[in-house]
Amino acid sequence: MPYKWNQTSETEQELRLWPHNSLPRRGAMIAILSVFLFGLIPLLAVLGSVVLWGLLPFLLLTVLGLWLAIQANYRARSAFEVFTLSGSQARLVHHTPGKDQQEWSCNRYWARPEMYERGGPVPHYVTLVGDGREVEIGAFLSEDERITLYDDLARKLRDPVAQ
Numbered sequence: 001m002p003y004k005w006n007q008t009s010e011t012e013q014e015l016r017l018w019p020h021n022s023l024p025r026r027g028a029m030i031a032i033l034s035v036f037l038f039g040l041i042p043l044l045a046v047l048g049s050v051v052l053w054g055l056l057p058f059l060l061l062t063v064l065g066l067w068l069a070i071q072a073n074y075r076a077r078s079a080f081e082v083f084t085l086s087g088s089q090a091r092l093v094h095h096t097p098g099k100d101q102q103e104w105s106c107n108r109y110w111a112r113p114e115m116y117e118r119g120g121p122v123p124h125y126v127t128l129v130g131d132g133r134e135v136e137i138g139a140f141l142s143e144d145e146r147i148t149l150y151d152d153l154a155r156k157l158r159d160p161v162a163q
């Protein structure tokens with residue numbers, strides 16, 4: 001599950017959330033190498049002719065485009081959120097690469113999770129409400145993970161000594 005609760009001190013808990021990583025770097029390199037090798041198969045027919053030099057740049061552009069797309073995906077998936085619960089305070093910090101971090105905090109007593117089964121940008125959209133604001137949390141999680149996250153948040157915010 002791409003989130004984890006940590007007990008940082010006796011009175012403070014921290015929830016770290018991150019997007020799911022379905023393609024590790026080793027798998028990405030295998031995919032790029034496979035595309036390159038399978039792209040070379042049709043070029044064997046024109047090996048030794050001038051046509052090879054006309055087709056080879058297209059293969060190299062394909063491999064470069066795939067590599068750039070995978071790198072952009074890795075940058076986008078480096079976003080993460082940190083939700084901290086202390087004795088009287090609830091705080092959420094959203095880190096997005098290339099942008100300023102977004103922060104939200106309020107008194108823990110007034111903070112509550114909300115879940116919109118329909119009508120949100122994603123099914124079972126989870127938000128935190130408090131201090132006159134409503135902020136999203138875990139929008140990059142899967143539907144089942146957001147449901148579990150909502151249950152965890154409701155339990156943790158309700159019980160100040162929940163472990």
